[in-house]
Amino acid sequence: MLENSTLRTKTMLFCLLLTLAYGRTSKAESPDDILVIAHKAVDAAGLDRAALKDIFLKKRLVWKDGVNAVPMNAPLGTKLRKEFQERLLGKSENETQRYWEEFKIRSGGAEPVQFGNAIRPVFHLRGAVGYIYRAQYQQGVVQILLVLPATQ
Amino acid sequence: MMHCPFLSSSNLRRAQVCVFLSVFLVGHLAWAQQQPAGSPPEPKPEAASPQDAQSSSLDEQVAAIAQRLDQTANEAALQKAENEKLKNQVEELSSRLEMVESENEAEFSAVNDVGFERKFDIYGFMDVELYYFKIPEENTGHGLFPSHSSFMVNRFNLYFSSQMTETLSALAEVRFTFLPQGYEASYGIPAMGSEYERIDTTVLDPFMMEKFKTGGLSIERIYVQWKPLGWLGILAGHFFTPYGIWNVDHGSSVLIPVRPPFATTFQVLPSTQTGIQLFGRVFPVDRLYLDYAITLSNGRGPTEAIYDLDENKALGFRLKGVYEAENWGLSLGGYLFWGESTDVYKEMTKFKPPQIDVVKKESFTELTGSLDLLFQLYGLTVQGEFMRGKVQYSARPLFEYPFLDVENPFSQYQADHVKWCVYGLLAYRFDLKTPWGDMGITPFFMYEHNIFDDTVYDMKIIEYRGGLNIRPSPFVSLKYEVEYVDFPTSKNFTSGFWVHAGQVAVSF
Numbered sequence: 001m002l003e004n005s006t007l008r009t010k011t012m013l014f015c016l017l018l019t020l021a022y023g024r025t026s027k028a029e030s031p032d033d034i035l036v037i038a039h040k041a042v043d044a045a046g047l048d049r050a051a052l053k054d055i056f057l058k059k060r061l062v063w064k065d066g067v068n069a070v071p072m073n074a075p076l077g078t079k080l081r082k083e084f085q086e087r088l089l090g091k092s093e094n095e096t097q098r099y100w101e102e103f104k105i106r107s108g109g110a111e112p113v114q115f116g117n118a119i120r121p122v123f124h125l126r127g128a129v130g131y132i133y134r135a136q137y138q139q140g141v142v143q144i145l146l147v148l149p150a151t152q
Numbered sequence: 153m154m155h156c157p158f159l160s161s162s163n164l165r166r167a168q169v170c171v172f173l174s175v176f177l178v179g180h181l182a183w184a185q186q187q188p189a190g191s192p193p194e195p196k197p198e199a200a201s202p203q204d205a206q207s208s209s210l211d212e213q214v215a216a217i218a219q220r221l222d223q224t225a226n227e228a229a230l231q232k233a234e235n236e237k238l239k240n241q242v243e244e245l246s247s248r249l250e251m252v253e254s255e256n257e258a259e260f261s262a263v264n265d266v267g268f269e270r271k272f273d274i275y276g277f278m279d280v281e282l283y284y285f286k287i288p289e290e291n292t293g294h295g296l297f298p299s300h301s302s303f304m305v306n307r308f309n310l311y312f313s314s315q316m317t318e319t320l321s322a323l324a325e326v327r328f329t330f331l332p333q334g335y336e337a338s339y340g341i342p343a344m345g346s347e348y349e350r351i352d353t354t355v356l357d358p359f360m361m362e363k364f365k366t367g368g369l370s371i372e373r374i375y376v377q378w379k380p381l382g383w384l385g386i387l388a389g390h391f392f393t394p395y396g397i398w399n400v401d402h403g404s405s406v407l408i409p410v411r412p413p414f415a416t417t418f419q420v421l422p423s424t425q426t427g428i429q430l431f432g433r434v435f436p437v438d439r440l441y442l443d444y445a446i447t448l449s450n451g452r453g454p455t456e457a458i459y460d461l462d463e464n465k466a467l468g469f470r471l472k473g474v475y476e477a478e479n480w481g482l483s484l485g486g487y488l489f490w491g492e493s494t495d496v497y498k499e500m501t502k503f504k505p506p507q508i509d510v511v512k513k514e515s516f517t518e519l520t521g522s523l524d525l526l527f528q529l530y531g532l533t534v535q536g537e538f539m540r541g542k543v544q545y546s547a548r549p550l551f552e553y554p555f556l557d558v559e560n561p562f563s564q565y566q567a568d569h570v571k572w573c574v575y576g577l578l579a580y581r582f583d584l585k586t587p588w589g590d591m592g593i594t595p596f597f598m599y600e601h602n603i604f605d606d607t608v609y610d611m612k613i614i615e616y617r618g619g620l621n622i623r624p625s626p627f628v629s630l631k632y633e634v635e636y637v638d639f640p641t642s643k644n645f646t647s648g649f650w651v652h653a654g655q656v657a658v659s660f
Contacts, residue, residue, distance in 0.1 A: 050439050050476075059476075060435065062382035068318055090478070094590040095583075097626035101659045105403035108313050108323035110273055123248075140244025 031135035032150035034084050037122050037142040038129040042067070044145050052146060053089055055129060057099065058109060063127060071112040072121060072130035084131050087148040271315040278308045279404040279657040287649040295339075296555055305330065307404050307657075309372065324374040330367045339558065371457075372402075373424060383432040390426045390457055394445040394470045395487035396524045396537045399423055404657035408533070408579050408594060408621050410631050411653070414602050414613055415573035420539045421489055421520050425449035425466065426457045439477060443485075445470035451491030452518070462515065466491025472524075483526040489541075492517045495549070514549040518542070520571075531581035531594075540572040554610045573602040579621075592623040596633075609641040629657040 036052060038044055043065040054060035055069045063069050074081035077093075085096045100111040115121050118130025123141050137144075284301035287294045312324040332351040340348035353366045375389025392400045398412045399421070411417070427449025435441045450456040451466025472485030495514040501507050520541025527534040548565040552558060579596035598617040605611040619633025631654065638648035 048438055050478075051435075054441075054476075059441070060382070061379075061433070066381060068382075092590060094626055098592075098623065101626050102401075102403075102406045104275055104311070104313075105277055105406050105659055106401045108311055108325065110271070110313060110315070138247040139240065141247045 028149075029134065030150040031133060033134040034080070034087060034131050034148040034150075035134055035137055035144050036088070036129065036131050036146040036148065037119065037137075038145050039122055039124075039126050040141075040143050041126055042129065042143065042145075044143075047145070049088070049146060052129075056089060056112070058103065058112070067127040070125055070128045072118045072128060073112045073114045074118070074131065075114045075116060078116075080131070080133060083151075084148070087151075088131075088146075273313045274310065275313075275660060276308070276310040277403045277405045277657065277659040278305065279655050280305050281410065281653060281655045283651065283653040285649060285651050288647055291646055291649060292644040293649055309403065319380045320376070320378050322374075322376045325372040327370040327372050328367060329370065330365070332368055333365050339556065341558070381432070383434045385431050386428060387431070388428045390424055391429055391447075393422055393425055393468065393487070393489070394429070394431070394447065395421050395468075395489070395522045396485070396539075397526055397535060398537075403659065404655065405627070405629055405659040407657075408577065408596050408631075409598060409617060409619060410633050410655045413537070413573070413575040413598070413600050414615065415537065415539055415575060415600070418602070418604055420541060420571055420573050420604070421487070421522055422452050422456075422466075424457075425451065425468070427465070431470075440473065440475045443470070443472040443474070447489075449491075452493035454495050460494075461496050462492055462494040464492040480529040481527070483524075485524045486522060488519075488521045490517075490519050494547075512547045514545070514566075515547040516543050516545045518544075531583065533577065533579040533581070535579075536574065536576040538572075538574045540570070542568075542570050544568045554604075554608060567607040569605045569607045571604050571606070573600070573604070575600040588624065592621075594621040594623075595619070596621060610639060610644055612639065612641045614638045614640060627659050629655070631655040631657070 043063055045064065047064065051060060056071045056073075058071065061069055074084065076097075082093050085091050085093060089096060091099065103109060103111065115130065117132060117136055118128075119132050119136055119138060119142060122128040122130045129145070131148075134147075281304045282301065283298075283304065285293070285297040285299070287297060287299075306329075308328040310326050310328070312326070313321070314323075315321045333353045335351040337349040337351055338346055340346060354363055355366055356363050371390060373389070373391050375387045375391050377385060377387040379385030392402070394400060396416070398407060398416055401407070402412065402416075402423075404410075416423070425447055427447060429445055429447045431443070431445040433441050433443050445468075447466070447468035447470070449466050449468070450460040451464070453461050455461060466489065468487060468489045468491075470485070470487045472483060474483040475481060493514075493516055494512060496510050497513050499509045499511060501509050518541055520539060522537060522539040524537045525535065545566060545568055548567075550559040551564040551566045553560065575598060577596060577598045579594050581592050581594040584591045584593060596617075596619055598615075600613070600615040600617070602613045602615075603611060604613070615635055615637050617633055617635045619631060622630040624630065633653055635651040635653070636648055637651060639645035
């Protein structure tokens, strides 16, 4: 009987710790986290942060399965775009704009298309990849490739 | 949905207490009924009494009930998890349904644009220079270059970019120029009866009676491109030769100095070709990519953009590897070009019936290679290109004075020759935060060593350049540089000279 009671106490303690740990995890998720999202059919297995950066800079033009990658930007001047550029690309707004100006002159290419909320176009377009705030996320509509945590 | 009263832990606990108390009371009553009233308690027997046996039986019942309770609780937990899963699925499907149903919204129609249907852009760049050649009067260069400080609109390039489908696109880049106005077509050489001629494009508008000067237009590149795969694309048209760094990155808003090196402007390798190009990019590992290109074209020639004057097509092969880490990057590339260039003139030798003979005036075979390197670490840029080629004539033209485009009057012929050029650039970009926004300031130093023809003493040019490139905005570059140009083996350019140049370059 005593052993049962000890076991129960241990179980309760374990559950308590688990709850606390879960609580901490869920607290770390902020609505200001930026989620890099892609169409559900995109094969992004094994692609790391650097590869995603290349896709958003149009250096890498296809996914691993050969489908054309279609990066989408938030509109110029928005907080989301600015934060995304800093967190993933490591560039300021000014530097990114300079990059696209030079990109156009060098290659004749165009910078990525812009959407206020990328979740809808990413859902619809095969090969599409964009980014949104966690608060805009709708479960099951797109796949999350990377989470860029909100800066404290 | 099924409702389970045992779902909550408080209910479960309450049930356990109730069961325990019930069992305890029932047991106690049963024991009391078996005891005669008022009888004294009997001494404890050695063996297990009937009460002990009864108590043991009750414990077993309690354990069994507790086990059933646990089982019920487990089933309830499983049911709860299942319900949660179903709830998530319903939410997911609702979201997807909402997305599908919103197809008629304006935003979805914008999505169709992403499908690369008839996307068309016009943009470009321009620059304005102020330059000054400080050349001693006794130097040949004094008459060759403008003698006074001058403003000039040098580049006004417009891009027409169209993405017709996801894989098919076209690009045209057109340069508008005030030239040939002011071009010195020939120098006065009294001994040869040649007169000085400067192009004047002035025309008169017959209605307004207004005089104005016409300019020129140069198609820098125009091609259609089909790129079905990342590692394979094909383009056809008039394209930049995919060599080096600054031949393709030619826009003044992209270049760090005011003008590209002599090796590029003197076309040690042809700057453009007309033909087809296979190209692509592969990623052997993350952060590293390889670009390749194979070119087949008319090669060089006076009419190469329109027709070839020989049957030998020029071949070229480009390979470039780029490694990009978080704060640094390294790029190494090479290009090999092999082709024949021919020039002809035509004579009508018979009139009935008319016959036109084609006479080869000049023909040479060229094999030229180039190497390029670009290293970037934070704001530091180290860049260099090397080119080397051999030219062998099968039909030799008369030798022309370098830069003057005047044939040697003493019938000297052009010799087979080797050409090689190298340049190196060292630059560091400082990013400053100013009240007007972020600003990039890049001081640079550049060295060039060029031998355009190892048989001609005037064709060795060494240049030192230093300057500053300021980017007050992503669209604007302000540049200033000072150059010292030297012809160390020349008998005509008796001394080196200085050039000062400022530039405002804008992309729009």
